[in-house]
Amino acid sequence: MNLSVEIAGVTLKNPVMTASGTFGSGEEYSEFVDLNRLGAVVTKGVANVPWPGNPTPRIAETYGGMLNAIGLQNPGIDVFVKRDIPFLKQFDTRVVVNVCGKTTEDYVEVAERLAEEPVDMLEINISCPNVKEGGIAFGQSAKAAEAITRAVKEKAKQPIIMKLSPNVTDISEMARAVEAGGADAVSLINTLTGMKIDIHRRAFALANKTGGLSGPAIKPVAVRMVYQAAQAVKIPVIGMGGILTAEDALEFILAGATAVSVGTANFRNPNTTGEIVEGIGDYMEKYKIQDIRELIGAVG
């Protein structure tokens, strides 16, 4: 039975990755899940310099999901390169570094700093709804998305995955734009912008007022968008948004995702990723599927 998949020439032992921002750089989770079992660890976004993030409260639970407005707190690329990459290299898993920035130059600077580092791919976050500059500004206009993809691709040594926002009118157009800009893959969906109000305090639940909605509540939206993106482009699609179980992961794969990322579910069970790898194997055995690649986009 083959569970391995390939993205831009990088072979993943299985299609299960972590979703950026929910898993740190794996260190905290390594006490709960064997990182060697994962297809890839996608790190929390890292910028050219440390970012302090947003004021608290930064999260709020919602029905079947949660809102977050962490604001991409991160230690900056210098600490990351010294501390987080060596940590991850102890494990037999692929390392995907999520890159964030406020300007095109910020993104390019991080990509250049990573050029000689032992990382397998870069995921370019142009879809964080919680930072005012950069992030989402690049992710809601096809023209801006294509331009930043081109700028990063020009300097990056590793394949680049563009992480797309669902907060757009036409996801297919965005996927095509980053493909035209030279992206090696797309990942989606980032969180949906949401809001929660505490009626007793008559106040916003989050200090940032708005936050990104994640968790099982958004899964049907995510599956639909992954399907549309997979129809629109030839490059591989990485699917995410509300995956809790192997069954959820398989929906994304059948919709056209070559790999999947597990995010919010890690907060409910830190070993979710490990259990999903196992569950996908069980499904393939049950339906006598020899190669996971037979399932990619096999819906309909």
Add this chain to the structure above:
Amino acid sequence: MKRKEEAAVLSQECLAPGIYSMWLETGMGKEAAPGQFVSLYSRDGSRLLPRPISLCEIRNDRIRLVYRVAGKGTEEFSCLESGNTVEIMGPFGNGFPLKEAKEKRALLIGGGIGIPPMVEVARQIPGEKQFVMGYRDNQMFLKKELEERGPLFVATEDGSFGTKGTVLDAIRENGLLADVIFACGPLPMLRAVKDYAAAHGILAWISMEERMACGIGACLACVCGSKEVDGHSHVHNKRICKDGPVFSAEEVEF
């Protein structure tokens, strides 16, 4: 590998309106320290996130959680009975540095749902100790457990028992002296304790609270401002779940 575990509920008791006490059978008592917390998980899939609850009492084979029903998740826990189980993970966080109290006069301060962790601190702390607890009114809880271990002074917001006002009012009214303070309670109380300790040159350790998601230091939801650059992100944000919840009062800014 660490895992979630199914802990058997040994008992459930309502101590005061909205305040519940639950004993759970678990081996984690062997490694747990006062001031640490556990994550409790709802059975209802619509409630994804763990609820962090501080340890009120610790024994080798069981732990006691005293918690406030603040929403549907904690309401679900309050309906558990002996014979039920609940998913838990932990213990998490650093706990109170009890050795700082060695050969010193310790003052333990608790406010509202910050009172429960002080019970195990009171049990384990060496040396001379006094307790000041702040309640809303005379519907007090864990009073007996504290009185068994040292002199207890009470403040109530409505003046129905002890000193009318805050824990600080009770400290002044009773002329309480201390070399070291351990405190847990709402932010305004912790702010007052921090100021009081600074003004009197007293070492103070305070337990902070914030909304948490992962509970293990990865998601960076539950941060608080810190004087020094933090070890994780190299900004000024300590992680309450991992670097805390207990901090030196001088170290945190809030």
